[in-house]
Amino acid sequence: MSRNDADRLGYYLFYFRGLYIYLTIAVATAIAFLTKDPGPFADAVADRAWIWASIGVAGAGAFIRIITSGFAALGTSGRVKSAPEAAELNTTGPYSLVRNPLYVGRIVNYTGLAMLSGSWIFSVVVFALSVLIYIRISLYEAAFLKSKFGAQFDQWASSTPLLMPRLSGWVKPKYPFWWKRMVWREQHKLFQMAAGVFLAWFARRGFDLGSVQPEEMIFVYAFGVIIALRLLIAVLSMTGYFKDMR
Secondary structure, eight states: OOHHHHHHHHHHHHHTGGGHHHHHHHHHHHHHHHHOOSSSSSSHHHHHHHHHHHHHHHHHHHHHHHHHHHHSOTTBSOOOSSSOOBSSOOOSBGGGTOSOHHHHHHHHHHHHHHHTTTOHHHHHHHHHHHHHHHHHHHHHHHHHHHHHHTHHHHHHHHHSOSSSOOSSOOBOOSSOOOHHHHHHHHHHHHHHHHHHHHHHHHHTTTTOGGGSOGGGHHHHHHHHHHHHHHHHHHHHHHTTTTTTOO
16 A cells, blocks of 8 residues: 555545444444344343443543543644644643543444444454554554654654553643533543443334333433433533633
């Protein structure tokens, strides 16, 4: 693959990266609906543990993103789809352990959502594809950062791994935690994760409210509350509440 082809591939993967989670959730939901099997084991207790592990892995990925977005500098790590952006180079906090902590969070999150399908094969495929996709995107973004920050990027990149976090070398975040910006940046991802968990659960009940036991209705109500919170944030966004959080 030539450099131009690699750059073009990185650009397209970057541009369409927001679609991957929808595909993962859709396929996981379809598998859950067709098989009705909560896990890859023959034992009900083990399958139940698999489901909880799935939620835990997806939640861990979301937590990584929450921490990263909350400490990142304004004007960086944006939600823009057309091209990378960086008002400054993030090198502290999570960025002192790995160059692309948001993508690490996404890979972990994808894997957890895929596990909700109950299929270990689909989970492995999603994990492997996510790693390959985000390696390509990370290299594409690295070229942009190097062109903008030069020696500063080279010094940081020389000691900071691309996607596999190191276990030492933590540098205190340059900025305090921005709760407002974290909410603005991660609202969609958190809602998508909640939707993925709910859809996989509801799919195993044939999308039939009549098959939901009374004690299980708490999950339906909880998802309703999450939808209401998502709509509230959308209203706040339309009023300009988050306009300074770019």
